[in-house]
Amino acid sequence: MLLATCCLLFVSCGFHLRGAGKAELPAVLSTLRVAIEGSQAANDPLLTAMKTALRTQAGVTVVDSVEAPLLLLSGEHSDSQVLSVGTTGKADEYLLRYDVSFRLVGADGKALAETQTVKLQRDHAFDRFNVIAKEREEADLRRDMQRDAVQQILRRLARVTLQSSEPAPNANQR
Secondary structure (H helix, E strand, O other), X not given: XXXXXXXXXXXXXXXXXXXXXXXXXXXXXXXXXXXXXOOOOOOOHHHHHHHHHHHHHHOOEEOOOOOOOEEEEEEEEEEEEEEEEOOOOOEEEEEEXXXXXXXXXXXXXXXXXXXXXXXXXXXXXXXOOOHHHHHHHHHHHXXXXXXXXXXXXXXXXXXXXXXXXXXXXXXXXX
């Protein structure tokens, strides 16, 4: 009885797991152009991942037409920093950081939403006796951070409040 009551409470309050279901973007974003600022590469991993996620998880039609709003990805940056040093003076642990910015631009070139930045970080233990395996693990962590960033961008797009391109009405006019 207690379990049924808890389930009923969770369902009635709208609770659902973050990964459940599709991302629902505003109707204005049902067709989007996606680009990376300063990149001409059509097979950029971030661009490919973003386009795939928009199509499969949000039901967005990704086009190349200039009449569609533009999701502009920029400032993709990845670096590492020594987090701890062992007794031998060699690095034992690194902090991996990844960040990417994005903004929405209308077909008319005006900003639809403010620029936002997604920042991620992961700890990475380093073993100097297993260098090849640890390098592969680091590459996997970087790919996972990029995938997580794409998911965060989708969630933020679903909750974005679009700026009006129309001028605000004057309160003195009647």
